[in-house]
Amino acid sequence: MRDFVFHTPTEVVFGKEAEEKIAARITKYGGSRVLLHYGGQSAERSGLLPKIRQQLTEAGIPFTELGGVVPNPRLSLVREGIARCREEGIDFILAVGGGSVIDSSKAIAFGTPYEHDVWELFEGKGKVSACLPIGCVLTIPAAGSEMSDGCVITNEQGWLKRGYSTQLSRCRFAIMNPERTYTLPPYQTACGITDIMMHTMERYFSHEDDMNVTDAIAEAILRTVIDAAPVVMHDPTNYRYRAQIMWAGSLAHNDLTGCGTVGDWATHHLEHELSALFDVAHGAGLAAMWGSWARYVLPENPSRFARFAVNVLGVENDFTDPVATALKGIERMEAFYRSIGMPTSIPELIGRPATEEEILLLADKCCRQDTHTEGHFKVLYRKEMEDVYRLANR
C-alpha cells in the first residue's frame, strides 16, 4: 500500500435545483469578472447559457464569453482565452460543458498568470504557482475533470495530446444537474460511460492490491455504472440512472478510487495518440484499446483480472483457473462495450484497419523518446506499445 494524499476541495452542488445559485457560488469564491467558457450551440439551445447570463447580469457580475471549445480541446483556443483574460482582467472562469470545456478552462486559468507559453507546461518544461479560480456547470459526465486536478489539451501543430496536473486547478465548485444530460446522444452517452469506467479501471489494475476499501469502492462504482448504462441508452430522460452515471463520473476521477494504489494509465496514453491522430472520441478510443491491453498484460497478475471478472462482471469464479476466469471477464467487458455501441478494436473505431505507417506513428508518438515508458501493471516500452496497437488493429 502506498502512502497517499487525498484532497478534493471542490464543492459539488448536485441535483435538479443545483443551477439556481451559480452566481452566488461565483461570488462566494471571489469571482468579480468572469470568463464564460463553453463549446458549441447545445448549451445555448438548452437554455442553460441564457439562464447563466441572466443570473450573472442580475447579480451584477461582469462577464465576457468565449465559445467554440471542441472535443480534444485545442491549444489555439486556450491561447486565445489566456490573451482575453489578461486583456480584460478576468479573475474567474466559469466552464459550461463537459470535460473538454473544463480542461480548456483549466489551461486558460493557469496559463493566464504563467509568464511563458502555456504549452511548455504540457511538455514538462515548467510548473505553475498560480491559477485563476474555476467553477463549472457540468453537462457531460465522462472526463471527471469537474473534480480532478488534471487537464488534457491537443496541440494542432503535430496533433500532440498532452496532460498537465496541478492541485491549483481543481474547480472551486461543480454544478451538476442530471437533467442536463438528457439530451446527450446515445453515442456520446456511451463514450462517457466508457471514460468513467476506464478512470476507475486505470487505478484498479495495480499490483498494490492491499487497499481493500479502495478496491471495494472501485468495484461498487463499476457495477453501478454497468447497471445504469443500458437504462440510459434506451431511456435517456431517466433521472435516477442519469444521476448514478453523473455522480459516478466524478467519484471515478477525484482520486477516491486510487487511494493507496498506483494507477496504470497505459490505456489512456495509448488512446490519447489515437484520438489525436484520428480525431475520434476519447471514450470510443479507450473501448477500442482496453481489451487488447488487458490480454497483453494479463500474465503479470491473473488473479487481479480474475477478481475484476468476478466482483465487477459477475463471472463465476473458476478457483482452479484464474486465467480462465480472467479471460471471461475481459470477454464480458468487451461484450458490455459492444452492447452500448462502443468499438473494441481500431478497425471498428476508425472504419478500417490502421496502416503500417499509422501503427508506427502511434507508437512513436506515444513513446516520445526511447527512454519513455507507459503503464505500471506492465511497463510498456516502445516495442510493447507497438504490440498493443497491433493487437488492437486485428
Next chain:
Amino acid sequence: MRDFVFHTPTEVVFGKEAEEKIAARITKYGGSRVLLHYGGQSAERSGLLPKIRQQLTEAGIPFTELGGVVPNPRLSLVREGIARCREEGIDFILAVGGGSVIDSSKAIAFGTPYEHDVWELFEGKGKVSACLPIGCVLTIPAAGSEMSDGCVITNEQGWLKRGYSTQLSRCRFAIMNPERTYTLPPYQTACGITDIMMHTMERYFSHEDDMNVTDAIAEAILRTVIDAAPVVMHDPTNYRYRAQIMWAGSLAHNDLTGCGTVGDWATHHLEHELSALFDVAHGAGLAAMWGSWARYVLPENPSRFARFAVNVLGVENDFTDPVATALKGIERMEAFYRSIGMPTSIPELIGRPATEEEILLLADKCCRQDTHTEGHFKVLYRKEMEDVYRLANR
C-alpha cells in the same frame, strides 16, 4: 433522490510518512500561533506529542498546550480552551487524538470568535460565522470527525450531550498514520469499528433508496470493515487492516455515504443519552441500541433491511420472504458485534438492566420537548423512544 451538496475540503495525508510534515501543513494553512490540544498520556508515551513539539519548535511556530480531553468531551474544557485562545491570540488549533479531541478542538475553534457562550450553539440558539482553522493528527479511527463538519460536546450540568455542525469547522488537514492505532486496546478498537459502521448505516437506512452508487459505496465500506475487524482484534499491528479501518472511518462520515439520501440518526441520538447518563463508550452504546432500533423500525421497509442482510452480511436471500431475510441480517449483525466484544443490549452495556426511572429519564432527555422527534426511517416520538429503550433493556 435528494439534491445534495458534497464538500469535503480536508486534505488527507495518509500513511507511514504522514507525520513528517505536520508543521509544514500548519504553515500552509496559515497557522502562526497554535493551540496543541490532546487527551491523556497515550500520545505522550507513544512519542507522538514529543515529535510534534519538536517539529513546531524547529519550524519556529509558537504553541501552547491544553491536554485532558476525555471521551464524551466536556464543555468545561472547551470553555477553558476558548479563554486560552482569546488570551493568547491563537490562530490555529492542532488536535492530536481521536474524535473527542477533534470535537473539543472544533468547539474551541468556533467558540473563540463567537461573542456569546459557546453552549448556546449546541442548544440551537445561535449560528457561527467564523472559526479558527483546525488540523488534526488522528490516532483513533472511529468518530470520523477528521473529515466531518460536526462535533458533539457534553455539558456536565445535566449531562447533556449535544451536537453542532458547521462547514467552517472541517479540518484543513488530517494526518493519518495507521501505525498510531496499533496500541489501541481491543475494546476501544471494537468501539471504533462500531461507530464507523453506524455512521454508514445511519445514512444507509433511508427510504430514499434510489441513489444506487451511494448505496453500493456504503455496502463496500461496511463489508471492508467487517472483513478487517477480526484481523485487527487479534493482530493489532497489522498495517494493512488497520489502514482499511482508518480510511473507512473517514469515508463513513465525510458525507460520501449520504449523497442523495437522508440519514436516520435515531440510534445515534438514543445512544447519546446513554453515554451521557452512564458515561459509557459511544461505540458500545451504539451496538447496544442498534438491534432493538432495527427490529422496531423494520416494518417500515423490510426490503431495505433485506438488501442490507444480503449485500453487507452475505445472508442468502429468501426472495419469497424479505422480512425473514431482513431478520437474519439483524441477527448476523448482532453476532458480529458480539464477536468483537460489543454489547447488544443495555444490560450488557452497563452490567445491569436500566431502572424504570432511568428508562423514563433517557426518553425524556432524548425527546427534550413534546414536539421533538428523532429518525427518518421511522419517526420516533417520545413514546417510541421509550419503546426502543425498553426493547434494548431486555
